[in-house]
Amino acid sequence: MTANERITLLGDNSSAFVTLFFGVIRYGATVNPLNAEVLGPDLGRILNDVAPRLILWDRSLGDQAAAAVMASGTAAISFDELFPLLASQPASPCSRRVGNASDIAVLDYTSGTTAAAKGVALTHEAFSYGFDSPAQRFDLRESDRVLEYRSLAWASPQLLSLGGTLQAGSTLVLARKFSHHQIFDWIRDHHVSIAVGVPTVINMLLDRPLSLTAADLPGLRFITSSSAPLAVERQREFEDRYKIPIVQGGGMTEAGWMAGNPPGARRVGSIGPPMPHIVASIVSETGATCGAGEEGELIVSGRQMASAYLVGRNRLEPIPQDGFATGDLVRADGDGYLYVTGRKKDLIIRGGVNVAPAEITTALLAHRAVGDAATIGVPDAVYGEAIVSFVTPRPGQRVTPAEIHEHCRARLAAVKVPAHIIVVDAIPKNERGKVARRALEQLWRERKA
Structure with missing residues (x-):
């Protein structure tokens, strides 16, 4: 395989998924991680657009995924076939590596909340800067143990929990899926110091509270919140009930983690200042730069930006690198902390x-x-x-x-x-x-x- 040829990776969270994800990137080809359960009947369309050279997949995903893999006409190897083959190979690293920093490392897919999901291409350079940002901002340490349960087919956990922990030398505690009843057991039993969160999980833990507080989890530094805005009232309620700090951040597939609160200098209601490798500005409808407290659209650029959209079979459309309009309406305070007020198209x-x-x-x-x-x-x-x-x-x-x-x-x-x-x-x-x-x-x- 050569640089920019794609390997689609279909599977739930597992050590096999992590191994293959990093293996493809290290070799220099493009990894295309997909969540078959979420994509459902759209999986066939996406495989057609991606046109992978190879599909690596988990048979346990079920009949719909198996049918999409077969219908694609692409060479495919299931995990249960692949790993015995790998076990027969020499333990020494593969000497062959292809590509360079400007070639595509990851082809992720957006969530498709208002339109069909679309592919977003990140170069090896962008992916590296993309995981360095949250590792720096959230102060990931070698001693940290990070709990992740979101699908590794998403950009956010790839950058924080895969790349970020690798960058910092932290330990990744990986669950297949979220469990309301088990999350605090996982944190306690595996000595988790940073737990990943999203507003849905935080709201669930408030609406169906568990009898436990930070005093029962002495090693837990904080829980993150991202992917969607978290209401100020809910953040305060969670912190009052559980005594666990919430550290908010924000981002999108095209730009990675764009902003995040420093754990030691959080501001309730804010997603924090722009990340280290993001250049951000806020502009009004007339294109004028907004001052502190003025609402406008967030425009971003920087070395962690994605390079292109996949808009059809093998058709890449460049993403602007000198100022990408995120569609997020925000305001900044005098110290540069960002507060999301809505979406422009909403x-x-x-x-x-x-x-x-x-x-x-x-x-x-x-x-x-x-x-x-x-x-x-x-x-x-x-x-x-x-x-x-x-x-x-x-x-x-x-x-x-x-x-x-x-x-x-x-x-x-x-x-x-x-x-x-x-x-x-x-x-x-x-x-x-x-x-x-x-x-x-x-x-x-x-x-x-």
Whole structure:
């Protein structure tokens, strides 16, 4: 195999997955890690676009994955066939290595919350700088033991938990999947010092609390939170209940970890200052640079940026390197800490007024009986868009639309008060904990009908 030829890696979290992930990168080819369970019927399309030279896969993924592998027509070796073959090979390192720093190391896929998932290509150089950033910012040490349970097919755990621990010489404690009942047992039994977190997990531990605090986990330094915004109220509630500090960060597949709080200088509600290898600016709709406290779109560049999108079979589209528009609306304080206020494409324009769904959702989460919430805009014949909010009650609690309307009227300007409140059992989210907007829009259409 040569540089930039692709090897697709299909499997759940395992030592085999980690071994093969780093093995392909060390050789110099391109590794394409995919989560077959999450991609489901879209797996066949993605394999067609990736056009891998080889597929390495785990038979335990089931019939749908097996059918997609067979239909691809690509040479494939299952893990149970591969590792006996590897065991028969010499233990010495492979002498052949291909490629250089500018060749593609990893081809990841975005989460596809509002559109089809797309491939994002990172060079060996970008991947290296990408995992150096969180290793530095979160002060990873050789003595640290980092717990990871998110799919290793995502960029975030690749950079923090795979590359970051390797960079720092830390120990990786790897779970196949998240378990509400086992997470604190894992932390205690494996002497974990840093536990990875996402808002969905933090909310779950609040809504179904466990009788344990940081005093029972003396080696735990902090838990991270990323992938989606964490409400200030929920962060404070978690830290009050469990006495475990939360260190927030933020990023995206195209730019890696863009920002993160230093563990010793956290600011509640902030994703922290830009990472060491990220150059960030905030610009207004007119393109002017925003000052401290002013909201604008986050623009990033730097050596850890992805180089291209895979937009079709073997078709790469360059990603701007001199200023990538993230779509995140943020503001910065006087010390450069970033605060996410919403997504540019999620903005609701009601009667000519821009309304950030995140502001409304934050107000909803301040209600004592609301466990989770989300807000979208829907077409309105008079005002252009109407505001629709979805809420889930906390366990043992009950909420009504009228009660939530009254709550919002006391906290929001009239133009920002939701026109419709829908109480649901759960807010639909994707596997990364991000709100699934298309599912919410479908819920609205069903209710409206």
